[in-house]
Amino acid sequence: MSEKTKKSLKIVSQKEIGKDIYSMWLQADEMADAARPGQFLSLYTRDGSKLLPRPISICEIDRENRRIRLVYRVTGENTGTEAFSRLHAGVPVEVLGPLGNGFPLQEAEGKRVFLMGGGIGIPPMLQTAKELHAEKTAVLGYRDELFLNEEFENFANVFVATEDGSAGTKGNVMDAIRENALEADVIFACGPTPMLRAIKTFAEEKNIPCWISMEERMACGVGACLACVCKSKEVDGHSHVHNKRICKDGPVFLSTEVEL
Amino acid sequence: MSEKTKKSLKIVSQKEIGKDIYSMWLQADEMADAARPGQFLSLYTRDGSKLLPRPISICEIDRENRRIRLVYRVTGENTGTEAFSRLHAGVPVEVLGPLGNGFPLQEAEGKRVFLMGGGIGIPPMLQTAKELHAEKTAVLGYRDELFLNEEFENFANVFVATEDGSAGTKGNVMDAIRENALEADVIFACGPTPMLRAIKTFAEEKNIPCWISMEERMACGVGACLACVCKSKEVDGHSHVHNKRICKDGPVFLSTEVEL
């Protein structure tokens, strides 16, 4: 059998680290052993009326204590993420994982790398920063309030952009790159689609290999239901059309492979 | 507006007092002030897939601390009652109440009264025993394991029957009455339908006024949906057929009013 399992994991700790942004550590055991940066977990509510998974990226892995950290945003009232945010340490959560491919760290070893994150796309870049041996520049984009940025300082050179200009460059991650004349040989990025689209264009113009982590509604999380596809340039290996499954073939894709 | 409200009540304490039998105290405030013995509360789960109320009789009222005690049986796996049994002190529960009419204590004041309870029909007889000023004989029927019986000792003369003969009379409440040659002028009873049927027959033969508390599936709990009817001898006041609403016209009926 595989590394993927569905299990009840105990919450080790949880706290609000920004407005509606929660950080949760799970006692994940084998799931933590198997996990790689850029992969994600599917979390399930205990409310029988909310059946589908909430995919959340792995933000950090504590390999020693076999724990996984998730950082997520509560998207609204009466949502699954709101239900998670109300859980206390000691309570079990149903989790399926680890899922997806993760970032191809070997492609960036020793090189100059941008680790770009936008909003709630920032969390997966943290474990990536921790595990990647390279010359790392983290470029983090926020609307206003910062979170996690200080934790990146330990692993990378950090540049911040905020939409309201309250910290770092006023604007987005691309503005931060321009303003600071940053350069890289490889890009790893995660964030909202407009940001990924800008990064993809930038990377292709500069001819820099770039991997982006994508998002779509999911049902199975394991590649069986074909809910979570994105358009791919080449005919895909699975369905022989032009649809890659984000949950299984991704969530991380070479920017040139996919259409946004 | 009326005494009935739907509110989030905090659990003061909960413990298992028998196999699958739980005793829960709720901080009920005005609901406790308004409550009368023989009335019930509707409890709601927080699982959006289980929408309907679980009607539970009021077992005890602590008027000083404004608390209500419920004693209920967990009916199976993945049920609403199982969900309630997992809740701890301090957690809120959605409750609608107080509902129904309650026992007509004035009809029994000063008389010789049987307070008869069978199985999970025993709890409502406790507050009835506490509030009724009369010559009280509690006749309690169990399958095997006893619960609450000691608490009745403070308010009534207690006789017990068990199906397996492990305590008191072997058999049911009627056997206990016969074996101990018990007598009464009025009966108040709650329990499974076969027991109520036997009591009704007994009371009618002896010409003793008898009030029984009945059970049926409920949706609204307030008399609006007509889910919970029982057959009544006379044309009922509400629908002008022969159907009394257990939630509103009952749950306590004069035994001669209803068919079982």
Added chain:
Amino acid sequence: MIKTAVNLAGVELKNPVMTASGTFGSGEEYSEFVDLNKLGAVVTKGVANVPWPGNPTPRIAETSSGMLNAIGLQNPGIDVFCERDIPFLKKYDTRIIVNVCGKTTEDYCEVVERLGNEPVDLLEINVSCPNVKEGGIAFGQDPKALEAITKEVKKYAKQPVIMKLSPNVTDITEMAKAAEAGGADVLSLINTLTGMKIDINRRTFALANKTGGMSGPAVKPVAVRMVYQVAQAVKLPIIGMGGIATAEDALEFLMAGATAVSVGTANFFNPYATEEVVAGIEEFMRRQHVEDISELIGAVK
């Protein structure tokens, strides 16, 4: 000032929120929880020409995010109804909509005619109840029968007529068009979806009636789809219902093309639901700077 009033066949409702027939009695029980003056309309439980005893119990069963009911249209008959229930509702500043049931076309017409002299604002004809053997759904699943009964009822009706449609059909637009052709003034949908639950331990049906009507949040996607389809197919105003428990749910129906909405099963788990839906719609309108609710009706195409 936010405008929430809507118009159903010439009858103005102060807001689009009403109760779903059969879940709210004639308003009395829930008047202990909500201020009926705040509702657009109260729709009563179905009433027939004579008292009906309804079905044996158990009449309801819980299902995932929903319930089954087979009440069987227990009702006190039109006489008691006119003496007791209408005067009760008249005390409130809300519209009165009477849901009418029957076994034959004549039954329906008798009740409708009788209501002509009563202070009732609209009539809702329930030709879609799956829980009675005769009448009810037989009319609601055949477009020709539906058109015929609509025509007949319209002959006797003094008030505008709402035809209530069953979701247990292949093509809801065909039924809507039949009702429109018959002269209906308003359509309401959906009534309940026919369902069944089996008690595997007792090896029997959970309901004495074997089948029952499914309602509650579980059915909402089917209801929204049908309201949308009907809104594209006919010109009549639509009262949307099926699983509405919150203002967000109600807004889905409005945007799908409903002019008004009914709250049914939700009353059973939240007796304050109707008032909360009214307040929630207003709040949404304020937040999204919508001045007139008509901007939302059919906003998603």
Added chain:
Amino acid sequence: MIKTAVNLAGVELKNPVMTASGTFGSGEEYSEFVDLNKLGAVVTKGVANVPWPGNPTPRIAETSSGMLNAIGLQNPGIDVFCERDIPFLKKYDTRIIVNVCGKTTEDYCEVVERLGNEPVDLLEINVSCPNVKEGGIAFGQDPKALEAITKEVKKYAKQPVIMKLSPNVTDITEMAKAAEAGGADVLSLINTLTGMKIDINRRTFALANKTGGMSGPAVKPVAVRMVYQVAQAVKLPIIGMGGIATAEDALEFLMAGATAVSVGTANFFNPYATEEVVAGIEEFMRRQHVEDISELIGAVK
């Protein structure tokens, strides 16, 4: 010894539990969670004569105790399917049922004919998919069209044919009889109920396809009712599905008259669901001293 084997048109399944088409791929993904050898059969995702790209995203939405999907039958086409998916499934000791989709009768027949030489045990013809414009549901909502396509498919089929029925009809028994008249060997039901969800904040449909098929526990009462009705109306064995997540759910369908059952949406929230249903049925039989599962099939009348 407990006997759980059932027989579908001459094909014996070691137990009545199979997967619902489209929720289990061709078994590979979930073989990481369950032992396919333990299942009565694996039913594959619908396959067409050529690869289909499916619908734009979002393709799914969550609903109360259910979901909507509008995948649009994305599939690699019959060639890749025969080269890759059938050999994969052949490695396991389970029955292989291939779900077939198409736009025209010819499309269906082409795939069916092609599968004649493959080690496939049964064919399931999906004439009830609500998410594709042509074909699919058009055949599944008209008894004449259903009878005709059944006849046509039977001409080309070497394996027994399962016709999969749509619940989006007025009278499911009429459809069942049409399939029976056309020569179907087995019936499976229900496919998804057409539904819609609106995103009120973005004022748009939650699915790119506007409508989608509703599945999951929410639809179970409708599915059980239809299985029961069909079991009373035709002689063919029935594969029941719609909301099955536990052994208790599966037993409801068996008692209502299904010979076998499929687990669909439940895989998404419990990847171990299929195996757990198998184990749970056995446990129920032991507890209730049922020696042969046939005692349970249609036990509630």
